[in-house]
Amino acid sequence: MIDIIFRKDKFVFLDGAMGTQLLKAGLGMGDFPEINNFNNSDIVRGIYRKYIEAGAEIITTNTFSSNAFKMKDFEYNFEESIKKGIEVAKSAVSGQKVAFDIGPIGQLMEPMGTLSFEAAYNLFAAQVKVGAASGADLVLIETMTDLYEAKAAVLAVKENCDLPVVCTLSFQKDGRTLSGADPLTAVMVLEGLGIDAIGVNCSLGPAEMIPIVEQFVKYATIPVIAQPNAGMPELVKGETVYSMDPESFAENMRKMAEIGVSVFGGCCGTSPEFIKQSKEAVNGLRPLETTADRITAVSSGSRSVVIGNDVTVIGERINPTGKKKLKEALRNRDFDPVLIEAVQQKNAGAMILGVNAGLPEVDEKETLAAMIREIQAVVDLPLDIDSTNPEAVENALRVYNGKALVNSVNGEERSIKAVLPLVKKYGACVLGLTLDEGGIPETAEGRLAIAEKILKAADFYGIKRENVLIDCLVLTASTQQQTVMETVRAVRMVKEKLGVKTVLGISNISFGLPGRDFLNSTFLAMALTCGLDAPILNPLSAAVMNVVNSFRVLANMDKGSEDFVAACAGTIPAEVTGPSSGAGTRIRERTLKDLVIDGLKNEAAAKTVEMLKTQEPMKIVEKYLLPAMDAVGERYEKGQIFLPQLMQAAETVKNAFAVINNRLSLKDKKNLIKGKIILATVKGDIHDIGKNIVKVLLENYGYQIIDLGKDVSPEKIVETAKNEDVKLVGLSALMTTTVKNMEDTITSLREQKVPCIVMVGGAVLTREYADMIKADYYAHDAREAVKIAGMVFK
């Protein structure tokens, strides 16, 4: 079917704007242009016919807004609207194809907005089912600006019908979509999901679109679509006007044909004349043979990392194995420590982050996906999804925003059958481990053979060769010293004979030996020299990062040694991320208490490390940290310092606590905890800062915070308060509209007889309001929340 629609040997033309033509015909738009499918179907049909006369081979249904969210107050429901839209389009064609048009939902998805991936998927799936049943020939997902939303739409099409699907995104002049994705990333993610053509529409005129479609053509192996506006939109007296004439439009379309675009159409401001002239303009040209670069790349929702031309560092630290703090965090579903690891690794030079949630006592399927959602909300690095559980991998790939690296598949039949179909379906890269039923071969030749087997299997499943990376496996030098050089040799062979990118987990080499940094560094240098592309390592280790940085100079990757010189100038990589706290201040002789009061985060952490050499951890807490917090709090209350200063001090205490925590006995830790508090920003509200300020302060005073995040439903709060036996619940709301949800939450807690005390805060709240919604306490600021907690847990 798709071969009939998009042929290698001829250009394909879509239609142009419908809205512009309806306005020209003197029709109002009402709520949605769709109303005209019902009230003026003759005119709509007439417009289609004109486009067909002008040469359109595919017409798009007038159903851009026909989804359940946008149409909830429309005269017709979205199903009726889709059916009617397709019916009208079909009545206009004679042999031409009808593309069922799907536009954005109209609400931003998580983490920007509140719409979850699954909710978006369900909205699209409902549309697709109606569209397919109504006889559309293909699906056109258009004007997308968020790749995550586009992914939900594409999956909805793929999983609910057999129609071909094409997708166009809308770019800004700066070459990015509104949500920040670049063309390379769009191609990586969407082509990976198996769409049949990809391209750009709306927002720009054809001239501005050329540099963007150029990028698409460079990377896409599927046909590239261009559907520009009739010039750049101009705002004249509050009306958007498009002033380009059909001739100039067509001239630019010809240029696009010359660089490799093969599917054309028009967006806002275009008319049948634009299509006609464009078609004439490309007359005599033929579509270029696809010459897309065969690159190995992984992506987040906004950017891609191309592997192979440089050393690509994969951060290994988000893995609970052997990490007490992370284990505890995953068990408690407190992802903050994970996020800190993510940010620190990024700042230290990681380009991809490994994520692993494999703990026997947690539900990996659910935890891994939740962790990925949290990480991708704050860090824009692509992820390496590290799991041996195929269900967890699939769940993770589904919610992941981008093109992931699946870690891993191996040469065992069972592994191949379980993992590779997922890699294909979600368009990921996959890491192949050179082991199989017989274990890890001793020799490089044996490992090469397994790599070949994996590549063959990948090919069988339709996974492109460049999307397979090979890990020749590092065995520890302490127990299998004789195999180390075989691993290095295998890397070279895989690289040379198979031409695929290679990965190694560097830190494995030194298990069980002292001086691990030395061994890791030396091994890393050996492997890089033999063609290792992407080492998995600890980017917070200055020693190994120094090898990466210097290798990049010697291998002529860091041109002019610029990065290296910059790294040397910055001396040691930052262990703790943070602002340059008080550069120039003399700090040497000051006590920890002074440092807290002045909010010097890094210095306080360093000082704590030093003090721990001679003093008991509990002593430091009691003698310095708590009194410092009290002093700062008092100064804040007296108006001697203002909120940022209070918070900077609180963050400083937090850093010092982080150092001390590792040294506290279980008993001391228990003694320090004064009580459990739930904090949540209520349903519908997405403002998080106020709540987090309260959280940092309360934590410093020894309260264990269960942070439920923002946009939290009353049910979840009730359930958590019950299950965790929580005595104090803190609710935040910033808008008058969401205070209602705060009230509902309190009502639910009371109705379900949860024996907890509720404190509320937020910009719009007042004491009267708090009383009205039956809260127990009103905290007008974070300091007040600490006092309330003090009373509750007296």
Added chain:
Amino acid sequence: MIMNINIDRDEVLRYLGYRNQEIDPGTNSLIDEAVSETLLNLSKHYTYRIFDLERKEGRINLLQSRISLTGKGISSHLEGAEKCAVMALTLGVKIDEKLRLYTKTEVTKALIMDACATVAVESLAEKVEEKIRHAANDEGLFLTERFSPGYSDLPITVQPEIIKALDAHRKIGLSATESCLLIPQKSVTAVAGFIQKERGKRIKDCEDCSKYKDCLFRKEGKKCD
């Protein structure tokens, strides 16, 4: 038209509840950092449309749209106006991204950057208002100050209709959640009337002020002036 956004440091401090305390060098440099990082990460997307007005049963309906404005505040604000402009503008998603990050990792910086972004979006709103004012002046008319949903008694439930009527989701990436909060978070929608005679500042009462909801002074029972 290129719109230059300034972030007035004094305004930032005001949002942060500053009252002439001594600012230590650390906090000072953190503020500088937040200001420049905000400037580096903001987009300046805006759009507006002009509507004829119809007054009916205590409401002001904007013709050719479903926008219907209610409340005493907006009625008196648009007194004498036959047309009005509705504007929508946003700093884009990048600022939100930064705030999300810092809220988790460096909450002080998040707090300061949030204030910077609030100042920046107000500044952008002023520039857009200025642009529309020029358009009004060209027609020999004057423009009232801008009036946003949430000021006085104009409900924010009008946001979805504004976004729809301005096609603001497609044009500038603006959307509203089910509870009518704008996303990206640092965004503004507002109405301004085209009037025959220039008039002085109308917004005198606290409750007509754009900062009404989050004004720290008001909460303490004070007034700015």
